[in-house]
Amino acid sequence: MNTNALLKRYPGVKPFETSERDLFFGRDRDIEDLLDLIWLEKLVVLFGKSGYGKSSLINAGMLPEIEREAVPVVVRLGSYSANAGGASNPSEAMALKMDEILSDNPEADFIKTLDVPKTLWHQLKRKQSREKRRFVFIFDQFEEFFTYPLAEQQAFKEQLADLLYTEVPQAVRNLNDRLTPEQQRFIATPFDAKVLFSIRSDRMSLLDSMKDKLPAILQKRYELRGLTPDQAREAIEKPAAATETVFASPAFTYSAEALRVMTQKLAETKASQRSGIEAFQLQILCEYLEDKVIKGEIPGNRIEPVHFADHIEEVFEGYYQRLLDKLSEEDRTPAQLLIEEKLLFEDEKTGEARRLSIDSGVLLSERGIDQQLLNQLESAFLLRREATATGGFNYEVSHDTLIAPILKSKGERRAKERAEAERVEAQRRRRRLLALVTLMALVLAVVIGVVLYVLILLEKAKTAEQAAISERDNARKALAAKEIAEFWETYNNAYSIATNLQTPNCPRAEDVRLIDSMQVRYPDSINLQNKIRDFKEKLKAKPSCQQ
Secondary structure, three states, X not given: OOHHHOEOOOOOOOOOOHHHHHHOOOOHHHHHHHHHHHHHOOEEEEEEOOOOOHHHHHHHHHHHHHOOOOEEEEEOOOOOOOOOOOOOOHHHHHXXXXXXXXXOOHHHHHHHHXXXXXXXXXXXXXXXXXXXXXXXXXXXXXXXXXXXXXXXXXXXHHHHHHHHHOOOOHHHHOOHHHOOHHHHHHHHOOOEEEEEEEEEHHHHHHHHHHOOOOOOOOOOEEEOOOEOHHHHHHHXXXXXXXXXXXXXXXXXXXXXXXXXXXXXXXXXXXXXXXXXXXXXXXXHHHHHHHHHHHOOOOHHHEEOHHHOHHHHHHHHHOXXXXXXXXXXXXXHHHHHHHHHHHOEEEOOOOOOEEEOOEEHHHHHOOOOOOHHHHHHHHHOOOEXXXXXXXXXXXXXXXXXXHHHHHHHHHHHHXXXXXXXXXXXHHHHHHXXXXXXXXXXXXXXXXXXXXXXXXXXXXXXXXXHHHHHXXXXXXXXXXHHHHHHHHHHHHHHHHHHHHOOOOOXXXXXXXXXXXXXXXXXXXXXXXXXXXXHHHHHHXXXXXXXXXX
């Protein structure tokens, strides 16, 4: 039996799909509380750190429950690109998704003939029927919305506000006397539309720009925190014991000590200490252990600490490389170049990086890339594919948590490429010099030729030594850049709190200490020093944060 074609119990970096709802555990309370909030409010914001499982909660937790009461419509806007295919703006993307999911109601055909601006309200009104009057629009990874031009953001806000809070637009009311009684009754029958925005915690401040049209946007929020130890144990144990489906692995168990060590190790990360265990890291570890079960490396199919405890950090750090290693040698290099050079945007000034969603046609034009390889990368969960409204596909790196290991791999690869290029160039220069020495040896005395050759070799040794020193310095700079890049998340959270004068909240003491230590450790980083000075000034200006 080909186990690669069978279902895995843990998705790893890939978010849970709705079809995997029976493997999604540990979030029952979040599902219940968020669902109550959605039914009570028109607009709800789900926020949480990347890696905590917002997409999984939506796909495997919320959608099955929402489908019992309403019609869910999941919208992925994707990052803005002037040359991207499909929807050109957020309003069009939402309208196209409505057309894809919902069929028109023949009773509402007259709406198309009304001489009024065609908005999202009109689009949804055409879908309304006796059976379908309640709709929940879910915008996953909503931070992508803020990459669009401001004019398009403004148009979307206005149309969404009408959709949520206007039963009948004034332009339609003005045409009421031209409608038949049946048409008037249809227009007067309201639909119930709700919106759920899912966004990363470090991008929450961007929502302030929407308050002019959606003033309640930050009033009803739900934070998805990390898993508690009890929730983590449920998410670890229950998928391993499932037998209702044929899986790639046989059912297996965890010893009590293995569960204790797993939850303890997972809770030791910096992020987990602040707000619970990251679902992403849990899935990576569990997927790693499931693979060992599949390979027959776990005696009695019972996980013990010996199977992971002494190399758990390598499991996390090497995840990206392990996925690449599953590819053939022929495909590995073009896949690595595609991911590291084309599907990530890296701001060299700030150290921030983000995923890019790129049309498949653009990717297929890259050297060594064909559809089969894209399919392999999707199957390996390195890439995620999203359908476009025009029938094509966009691809992106499957999860934000892969950004750091991808950037690390990119830096190491580029360093090796530079070293190889320098080696080749050195060989070329050596061949030229040797040829010159040979020519001179024919003209000059043998002794002079030998002396010149020795001097050349000494110079090359000095150059090699200098190159080694340069590589060492570059490596140190890369490590410092990585540390500073990871620091920005803590800084941005603390800065957002310090500048929010509407709340008495103050940045966490440990975050302030980290900011102080970074100021001392990197005195030569002008950008970092300016940012920290700005933060401290903002903190001093906030009365509630003064002792």
